[in-house]
Amino acid sequence: MRTDTAKAGTSRGEATRRRILTAARDEFAAYGLGGARIDRIASEARASKERMYAYFGDKQALFDAVLEESLDRFLDEVPFDAEDVPEYAMRLFDHFVSEPEIQRMLLWGQLQGDGERMHRLGERAAEARIEAIGDAQDRGLIAPQWEPLDLATMVFAVVMGWVSAPGADCNLVEGQSELARRRTVVGEAVRRICAP
Numbered sequence: 001m002r003t004d005t006a007k008a009g010t011s012r013g014e015a016t017r018r019r020i021l022t023a024a025r026d027e028f029a030a031y032g033l034g035g036a037r038i039d040r041i042a043s044e045a046r047a048s049k050e051r052m053y054a055y056f057g058d059k060q061a062l063f064d065a066v067l068e069e070s071l072d073r074f075l076d077e078v079p080f081d082a083e084d085v086p087e088y089a090m091r092l093f094d095h096f097v098s099e100p101e102i103q104r105m106l107l108w109g110q111l112q113g114d115g116e117r118m119h120r121l122g123e124r125a126a127e128a129r130i131e132a133i134g135d136a137q138d139r140g141l142i143a144p145q146w147e148p149l150d151l152a153t154m155v156f157a158v159v160m161g162w163v164s165a166p167g168a169d170c171n172l173v174e175g176q177s178e179l180a181r182r183r184t185v186v187g188e189a190v191r192r193i194c195a196p
Contacts (some may be wrong), residue, residue, distance in 0.1 A: 007157040017044040017055050025066045029101035033063045033112040063108075064117065070105040071121050082132035083141060085151075089159050090183050096163045097179060103163050126152055142194045151193070158189050 017018065023044035027036045038059060042049045056062040078095045081088045096103040109118050126149065133148035162182045 014150065016045070016047050016051060016115045020047050020052055020062070020102075021066060025070065025101055025105065028063055028066055028108060029104040032108045033039060033060070037065070063112075067105055068121060069110045069111075071125060074099075074102050075125055080129050080132060082129070082136040084189040085133075085136075085142065085155060085194045086191040087153050088172060090187040092156075092159045093162060093183050093186045100163070105161065107160075107164055140196055143196050146193075154193055155190050158193070159186055162186060164192050 001130060020041065022040045024036070026044070031037075036059070038049055038052065041051055041062075044109045045052070048050070054063065058063055074092075078092050109121070129152045130148040131144060133151055134144040137144045137146075137148070146154070162185070
């Protein structure tokens with residue numbers, strides 16, 4: 001019986017932690033680290049501020065946890081494919097359009113985060129991509145003139161251009177035809193960059 005109670009407590013604790021992370025992601029994506037309010041996060045998560053601090057320590061640590069979760073999520077949901085980088089870029093575009101809070105968190109991380117921390121987070125994601133791009137270059141599938149890190153960075157920049165450039169907010173686009181056109185532009189630009 002004691003074990004069941006402990007499991008229920010852990011389960012409730014994990015559910016509370018998840019609610020806090022979800023509410024914090026929405027808050028940080030909308031307002032950034034400086035504009036986000038712990039009171040709003042606590043209210044939305046149906047958790048006390050004390051519980052939030054017990055789980056995450058402080059606002060910066062909560063922001064970091066949300067940022068890391070956002071990065072992990074996009075890495076899991078949009079696996080990199082060095083054999084078809086244009087298709088990968090279009091899937092990444094789709095992901096950022098359908099889940100704009102993730103791309104916003106990545107942008108806020110760059111704008112407000114610690115550069116060294118962002119580098120560490122990005123490095124973890126980049127290592128496998130860089131190796132895969134190098135292998136694809138060796139097999140003649142990708143243009144050899146680019147350093148793998150430069151190519152990975154350019155691909156990400158092409159995708160982010162349509163979701164972050166002033167006046168290009170995909171959430172304001174009416175109709176699927178414009179989104180489809182932008183998706184095609186992303187794929188074609190990346191195809192040209194990668195063409196051997």
